[in-house]
Amino acid sequence: MSKVLVxxxxxxxxxxxxxxxxxxxxxxxxxxxxxxxDFDVGLRNLDLVMGAERRVVFDLINVIQGDANLAQALIKDxxxxxxxxxxxxxxxDKDALTAEGVAKVIEELRxxxxxxxxxxxxxxxxxxQMAMYHADMAVIVxxxxxxxVRDSDRIIGMLDSTTEKAKKGEKMEKxxxxxxxxxxxxxRGDMLGTDDVLEILSIPLLGIIPESxxxxxxxxxxxxxxxxxxxxxxxxxxNDAARRLAGEKLEVTIPTERKGLFDWLFKRRVS
Amino acid sequence: xxxxxxxxxxxxxxxxxxxxxxxxxxxxxxSGGDGKDDLLAQLHREIMEVIKRHxxxxxxxxxxxxxxGAHCSTLEIDVEVPGLTDVKxxxxxxxxxxxxxxxxxxx
Numbered sequence: 001m002s003k004v005l006v007x008x009x010x011x012x013x014x015x016x017x018x019x020x021x022x023x024x025x026x027x028x029x030x031x032x033x034x035x036x037x038d039f040d041v042g043l044r045n046l047d048l049v050m051g052a053e054r055r056v057v058f059d060l061i062n063v064i065q066g067d068a069n070l071a072q073a074l075i076k077d078x079x080x081x082x083x084x085x086x087x088x089x090x091x092x093d094k095d096a097l098t099a100e101g102v103a104k105v106i107e108e109l110r111x112x113x114x115x116x117x118x119x120x121x122x123x124x125x126x127x128x129q130m131a132m133y134h135a136d137m138a139v140i141v142x143x144x145x146x147x148x149v150r151d152s153d154r155i156i157g158m159l160d161s162t163t164e165k166a167k168k169g170e171k172m173e174k175x176x177x178x179x180x181x182x183x184x185x186x187x188r189g190d191m192l193g194t195d196d197v198l199e200i201l202s203i204p205l206l207g208i209i210p211e212s213x214x215x216x217x218x219x220x221x222x223x224x225x226x227x228x229x230x231x232x233x234x235x236x237x238x239n240d241a242a243r244r245l246a247g248e249k250l251e252v253t254i255p256t257e258r259k260g261l262f263d264w265l266f267k268r269r270v271s
Numbered sequence: 272x273x274x275x276x277x278x279x280x281x282x283x284x285x286x287x288x289x290x291x292x293x294x295x296x297x298x299x300x301x302s303g304g305d306g307k308d309d310l311l312a313q314l315h316r317e318i319m320e321v322i323k324r325h326x327x328x329x330x331x332x333x334x335x336x337x338x339x340g341a342h343c344s345t346l347e348i349d350v351e352v353p354g355l356t357d358v359k360x361x362x363x364x365x366x367x368x369x370x371x372x373x374x375x376x377x378x
Contacts, residue, residue, distance in 0.1 A: 146288050153296050189283025196289045200296065202338075 004106060004116045005245070006135035008159075010151030012122030014143045015179040018215055018225065020119040021049045022235070023139070025224035026242035028083035032114040035074065037105075038088035039131035040121035041097060047087045050077065051222025061089035064101030070108055079227055084113070097130045106134045124158060132163050137173035139206060139245075143180045144192040152176075152201055175206035177241060182211045183254050207241030208254045209234050300337040301346075318348055326352050 007020045020036055028034040038046035041061065047053045052075045058068035063086070070086075077083035086109070089096065109116045120131035132138065138159050142152045156174060165172045178197060185191040198205055209215075210233050218228035226235045226242075233255040240250050301312050315335060322328055332351035337344060 146292055149292055150295065150299075153299070157300070186285070189285045192285050192288050196285065200289065200292055 002110045002114050002116065004110065004118065004134050004136050006118045006120055006132045006138045007141060008120040008128065008132055008138055008155050009141040009148070010122065010124060010128075010155040011143075011148045014141050014148050015209070015215075016122070016141050017045050017049050017119055018219065019139065019141050019177060019179065019209075019238070020046060020117055021224035022226045022238040023242050023245065024115070024117050025077075025080055025083060026226045026239045027115055027117075027246065028077070028080040029226065030242065030246065031082070032246070033082045033084075033112070034115040034117060035084045035086060035109050035113045037086045037109070037116060037118045037131075039097070039118055039127050041088045041092060041094045041127055042090065043121065044088035044090050046119050047075075047085065048222065049219050050085055050224065052077070052085055052087070053222070056087045059087045059089040060105065061092045061096045063105055064096065064098060070105070070112075079223070094126045097126060099130070099133070102130050103134060124154065128155075129158075129162060132159060134164055135159075135172070136165065137175065137245075139175050139177050140201070140203065141177050141179055142197060142201070144178060144182075144186065144194075144197055146192075149192065149197055149200055156201060156203065174203045175245070176201060176203050177206045177209065179209040180211045181208050181254065183256075205252055206244055207237050207252060209237045209241075210254055210256070297336045297338075301335060314346060315348065322350055322352075328352065 007016050007023070009016050017040075024034045024036045036046060036050070037060065038044050039060070040046070044059075047056050055075050058073035060073070062068040063070055063073050073086055075085045075087065077085065086105075106116060118131045118135065121127040140152050140155060140159075142148050159172045159174060160166055163172055176198065178194060181194070182191055186193045194205065194208060212225075212232060212234040214229040214232035214234050215225050218225040221228055225232065226238050229235050230239075236255040240253075240255075244250055301315055319328075319333070328350055334347075334349035336347040336349070338347070
């Protein structure tokens, strides 16, 4: 049973591409076959975050238009063999994403992989619509900040109304991933807390990714944080989130940087 | 003393953010463009029309809230109605009722 997952947010810069890369790599490291599909036509970045920018020959649009077949366009990850990437086009515009073309590609990918993870562009336009249309489930990436929460609410509304699942009258499985979370600022009352965001958006929590320099370090070297810094707090949070996606029941905690026994013993518990 | 009062005076900003978001999103969910929310917008409009037909309502005293739950959504319309005596529209009511909430709920 393969799953099509869209990573979306509405707002830009909240960590969709980072999340796509990290969750995909974590699922692949757990033995699942995973393909990451970049839907950000014109502004592709997933290839760069994955360290595959110099290996792109064909892209999603080439496959849709029949200039290349899927096998030619897929880039196999060199670190995790069961992980592949289908890059977006950097030169075409979003109109090249036709509904039928995308449907055909997704259908083909479903046959080949356990997980098809679609990295949505920011906004609510065609690219974002196409990325979410065929999804079985969605990860909504949200920062604990007013504009991000508002945009997430808008995207949740779209997931419930404009997707294939919604049109069939089925329920879209939605998960909230809170990123760039700072437990200290939240406990001081200067950042929206987990409970606040959950109360407002009322969808289940997939995980909390703490604000961490390791995420930037990983993207600098072109690797998902779960591969580049597997022991970091952010990577452990992503790993747990990936296991929850795969159906495991794990308590949601905010991992802290491992400094010693003390930190480990007093790992913060939430919800 | 000033030190202590400074500590207590400093309001944390997260509750402000939460309250602002809750009010804003309640409105946006009602006026949102998609099919499901259109129904709530229509309900809201028609319920308000019915209320206006019978009592004079101050627009500022109407609170509309839409809560989206996992299984059902709730449309809550809180209308502060002035004294429910036989007041004709346009006439200024003399008695002010403290608060008479009229809840319209949609499952």
